Amino acid sequence: MNLPAAGRAAEELLAEIARMKAHDLPVRGGQVTAYVYDTGRAEVHDAAIRAYVEMLEVNCLDPTAFPSVVEMEKQVVGAVADLLGGGHGVFTSGGTESIMLAVKAARDLAGRPDPVVVLPVTAHPAFHKAAHYLGVEVRAVPVDLETYKVTARAVREAIDERTVLVVASAPSYPQGVIDPVEEVAAVAAAAGVPCHVDACVGGWLLPWLRAAGAHVPPFDLSVPGVTSISCDLHKFGYAPKGASVVLFADPAARRGAYFASAAWPGYTVINATVQSSRSAGPLGGAWATLQALGREGYEALGRATLEAARRLREGVAAIPGLRVLGEPESSLVAFTGSDVDVFVLADEARSRGWFLQPQLSYAGIPANLHVTVTGVTLAGVDAMLKVIAESAEAARGRGPVRLPDGLVELIAGMDLDALDDATFAELAASVGVDLRPEAGGAGMATVNTVLDALPAAAREAVLVRFLSVLYS
Numbered sequence: 508m509n510l511p512a513a514g515r516a517a518e519e520l521l522a523e524i525a526r527m528k529a530h531d532l533p534v535r536g537g538q539v540t541a542y543v544y545d546t547g548r549a550e551v552h553d554a555a556i557r558a559y560v561e562m563l564e565v566n567c568l569d570p571t572a573f574p575s576v577v578e579m580e581k582q583v584v585g586a587v588a589d590l591l592g593g594g595h596g597v598f599t600s601g602g603t604e605s606i607m608l609a610v611k612a613a614r615d616l617a618g619r620p621d622p623v624v625v626l627p628v629t630a631h632p633a634f635h636k637a638a639h640y641l642g643v644e645v646r647a648v649p650v651d652l653e654t655y656k657v658t659a660r661a662v663r664e665a666i667d668e669r670t671v672l673v674v675a676s677a678p679s680y681p682q683g684v685i686d687p688v689e690e691v692a693a694v695a696a697a698a699g700v701p702c703h704v705d706a707c708v709g710g711w712l713l714p715w716l717r718a719a720g721a722h723v724p725p726f727d728l729s730v731p732g733v734t735s736i737s738c739d740l741h742k743f744g745y746a747p748k749g750a751s752v753v754l755f756a757d758p759a760a761r762r763g764a765y766f767a768s769a770a771w772p773g774y775t776v777i778n779a780t781v782q783s784s785r786s787a788g789p790l791g792g793a794w795a796t797l798q799a800l801g802r803e804g805y806e807a808l809g810r811a812t813l814e815a816a817r818r819l820r821e822g823v824a825a826i827p828g829l830r831v832l833g834e835p836e837s838s839l840v841a842f843t844g845s846d847v848d849v850f851v852l853a854d855e856a857r858s859r860g861w862f863l864q865p866q867l868s869y870a871g872i873p874a875n876l877h878v879t880v881t882g883v884t885l886a887g888v889d890a891m892l893k894v895i896a897e898s899a900e901a902a903r904g905r906g907p908v909r910l911p912d913g914l915v916e917l918i919a920g921m922d923l924d925a926l927d928d929a930t931f932a933e934l935a936a937s938v939g940v941d942l943r944p945e946a947g948g949a950g951m952a953t954v955n956t957v958l959d960a961l962p963a964a965a966r967e968a969v970l971v972r973f974l975s976v977l978y979s
């Protein structure tokens with residue numbers, strides 16, 4: 508930025524923001540099937556925005572200075588606890604932070620020098636991140652390749668005296684299936700180990716799907732052996748981003764998530780979250796969204812979501828060359844292609860104005876595309892299916908991405924740290940990847956094909972370099 512010599516007027520700034528957003532994917536309307544959650548009800552989002560702005564400058568750092576934070580947080584956490592089997596919670600900035608706190612609490616309560624967290628391979632990377640930050644080792648357990656669920660037996664075999672936490676997902680994000688929570692929690696409890704249920708995406712969804720008639724097995728804190736659960740309100744709570752809740756069955760475990768420091772001569776620090784100074788805007792936005800929708804609002808969204816997910820599953824299954832993975836029990840649907848390259852399909856859909864989220868092959872699960880069905884999807888599900896069918900046809904015509912001979916081997920063998928950002932950008936350009944915003948994601952199929960061909964560690968190294976080039 509060229510810091511302006513003199514301050515500029517708000518109107519001018521907003522016009523400039525509009526220009527910067529010109530190539531963004533739309534956040535409303537249902538054509539972006541990941542990242543954003545739209546109720547289709549503008550008045551709900553407007554209420555959230557107004558409450559967010561109202562609380563924006565309040566600092567959660569010191570709840571004694573701003574009692575509104577305590578009252579509002581108790582209400583929001585209380586609503587989540589009412590829905591998910593009780594417990595004592597913390598309002599956080601998102602699923603990652605909720606999971607970070609659950610892992611920290613488990614680690615600190617166990618007090619072992621060599622802690623291990625046991626999780627299914629389908630568990631969210633937030634656990635790997637938490638483990639990495641907190642000095643905990645990850646022991647990943649494979650899932651059944653028909654159902655994409657972990658088995659309690661595999662979890663039991665992975666638990667040993669070093670295990671401080673066992674994880675199950677309700678549902679896991681990649682295929683939208685629910686791990687057998689009752690059985691996993693039982694083997695954890697039998698071994699005296701706490702069990703966290705990652706209901707980040709499902710916590711504020713599954714109860715409404717159940718109310719709409721879906722079969723949803725018990726998954727929350729009411730299940731014996733489940734000791735903590737995470738639930739993102741900025742997903743199916745439809746709250747603005749920065750809103751999640753982590754609940755602990757035992758108040759002592761919640762204290763394990765807290766951090767206090769009096770080891771300096773400044774103000775005393777007592778934080779319930781990773782962040783210290785923190786805007787109360789997201790809390791206000793979440794509070795207002797829950798109030799603006801109410802039980803009836805969420806039930807109606809649940810019915811629409813269930814119906815849309817059913818139509819999407821059936822519609823995709825009817826498109827030649829496509830296959831839904833597993834039997835999604837939530838509204839997350841993943842599909843793969845037999846004679847269709849799904850990465851090319853995603854590029855084709857994007858050029859038609861629809862974003863479908865690519866997922867790389869991993870642990871025996873094929874590359875696929877992921878759709879998060881939300882309340883707004885139903886109105887456009889036929890249009891989405893038409894685009895998927897057309898894109899599949901076009902992708903079949905184009906054939907799979909053909910990478911230059913030796914490219915994958917070259918990248919796999921490359922010392923990425925020795926390369927500078929400019930050289931990496933040239934390499935990307937040489938295979939047709941255009942990183943400029945106006946390219947609208949063109950050539951992503953190539954990126955995904957390269958990544959898909961690499962082992963996980965090399966994928967991670969390339970991704971880190973990709974991000975640093977994007978910001979260079």
Ligand SMILES: *Cc1c(COP(=O)(O)O)cnc(C)c1O
Binds near residue numbers: 601
């Ligand atoms: C989204 C998600 C997370 C992480 O949440 P963020 O809010 O993106 O940090 C964790 N687990 C599951 C199952 C998720 O879907």
